[in-house]
Amino acid sequence: MSSGMDLSAKGIHATNAKGPFEATSFTRHQPGPKDVVLSVKYCGVCHSDVHAAKDDPSPEKFPVMPGHEIAGVVDWVGSEVTKLKPGDHVGVGCMVDSCLDCEFCKLSNEQYCANGCTMTYGGEPKHGRAGSETTRGGYSTKMVVTEHFCVKVPKDLPLEVVGPILCxxxxxxxxxxxxxxxxxxxxxxxxxxxxxxxxxxxxxxxxxxxxxxxxxxxxxxxxxxxxxxxxxxxxxxxxxxxxxxxxxxxxxxxxxxxxxxxxxxxxxxxxxxxxxxxxxxxxxxxxxxxxxxxxxxxxxxSLIAGMKATQELIEICTRDKIWPSVEVVHCNQIDRIYDELMSKSSMPKRYVLDVANTMDEYCSQKQQ
The missing domain is CATH 3.40.50.720 (NAD(P)-binding Rossmann-like Domain)
Structure with a gap:
């Protein structure tokens, strides 16, 4: 199935554990009838991202594009998508696929999938709904995600606070x-x-x-x-x-x-x-x-949460205005943020990358 869309994306990835992040361009996989294409607006920076990009020097894991606190806007939906439409606000958290057939998936504990869930970045697709290459995360301008692993976000919940709720x-x-x-x-x-x-x-x-x-x-x-x-x-x-x-x-x-x-x-x-x-x-x-x-x-x-609980929490946080404390930052601050998180000196808040407004500038600066 072809969406007829431009699936090219820009992103930030680590090519090794010691050096700074680098800009990159790539193409997302073709979406299927149950998939959603979204433009990433914001992506939170989680301490797990630091572990993934900086703690393990094994060369076989690189390059890695972190980011599993993703908030964006739907650009396109497949013909079998039922809960989302273009223009909807949407979130993507820590996983993008699981078998959906084992006892744990059926209990909406997809994170404990008996056959292994596919994480949003650094994951190996095994269930047929996350492309065919190692997954790339939300430090990027575009995502293709199967509907089951998308969370519908009410429009009165600010998009910049959505990502940290999802992780x-x-x-x-x-x-x-x-x-x-x-x-x-x-x-x-x-x-x-x-x-x-x-x-x-x-x-x-x-x-x-x-x-x-x-x-x-x-x-x-x-x-x-x-x-x-x-x-x-x-x-x-x-x-x-x-x-x-x-x-x-x-x-x-x-x-x-x-x-x-x-x-x-x-x-x-x-x-x-x-x-x-x-x-x-x-x-x-x-x-x-x-x-x-x-x-x-x-x-x-305990490990993250299943999709049912994640959707419930988004609705609770919207209703009761339980919002994470965030600081929205330019993508060019990514190396500084990692240094701060590794030094254990960060304050009680989440840094959130302003992907929509600063990724292009970041990539241009890196190419100079």
Whole structure:
């Protein structure tokens, strides 16, 4: 099937783990009858992007074009598309395909697809709906995505805040709902880490009626975390504060992506509590089972969210105006942003690339 559209795109990719990003031009795959072609307007910069582009020097993974916090406008839809039309606002998150046939996909847990989901960038197409080459992400001007993995965005939700909801938002929302945050026995929730995921965790846990404790390694983030809605902020290097908070939390959402001692956070759990690991840490954690036995407090993990939950969160954030804190930036700031994220010095917010208005200038500058 041919859309008759120009599928050429401009983008930003990394050709190795050490050097700066580079501009590139390429052509998106031909869309099928269930596909949507969209112009990318904004794309958030996630810490997972940093891991993908900078942490693994293996040459076989390059080039890589990150970006899975994508917001745009529909240009074209295939003949079998039913929920979207040209002109609609649309979002694309962390995955662009899965088998759609296994028990997990049928439960709308596509991220746990028994046959493996295809991630938005760096993924290998295996189910027939994401082209035939390694996937390229949203640091680009155009996307072709099958309708199932597109989220319809209400037009009264600003497009620049949409992308971070699709990753940072759903990544904390799904475990909050799964572990029943806000229910009778899960009222006291801790959010460890004060970056892109952490700041959305505070906002969403508060919206569910929880008393939120923010835990950060950075004293300079204390005021900002309180402003986001945390009723208590603990600096993790303050041994007295950490000891005083022992066994006070029913649930901890751990968004920290740097190596750290998780048992220090586990000590904050009440009996029957759960520490949920979200941040990507390359090195194995050291776990002592005695504290787990003595309080029946566990350690678990969670990965993004399925498409049903993602659509629900977009609607909740629109209705209740739970928006991520974002800073919209020119595409030429991409290397500086990565340096800041790698230094762990970023404040509680998400950087969002202004793809529509600055990609052309970025590419022209790089070609000079």
């Amino acid at each position: 940072a938002g759903v990544t904390v929302f799904d475990p909050l709902v799964h572990w029943k945050a806000g229910s009778e026995h899960v009222k006291h929730v801790g959010i460890a880490g004060g970056g892109g995921l952490g700041h959305m965790g505070i906002k969403l846990a508060k919206s569910l009626g929880c008393e939120v404790t923010a835990i950060t390694s950075s004293p300079k983030k204390v005021d900002a975390l309180r402003e986001l809605g945390a009723s208590r902020v603990i600096v993790s290097s303050d041994e007295g504060a950490m000891k005083g908070a022992a066994k006070s939390l029913d649930l901890i959402i751990n968004t920290i992506s740097a190596p750290h001692d998780i048992m220090m956070y586990h000590a904050l759990l009440r009996p029957n509590g759960t520490l949920v690991q979200l941040g990507l840490v390359g090195k194995p954690h050291s776990v002592c089972q005695v504290p787990m036995l003595m309080s029946r407090a566990g350690i678990s993990g």
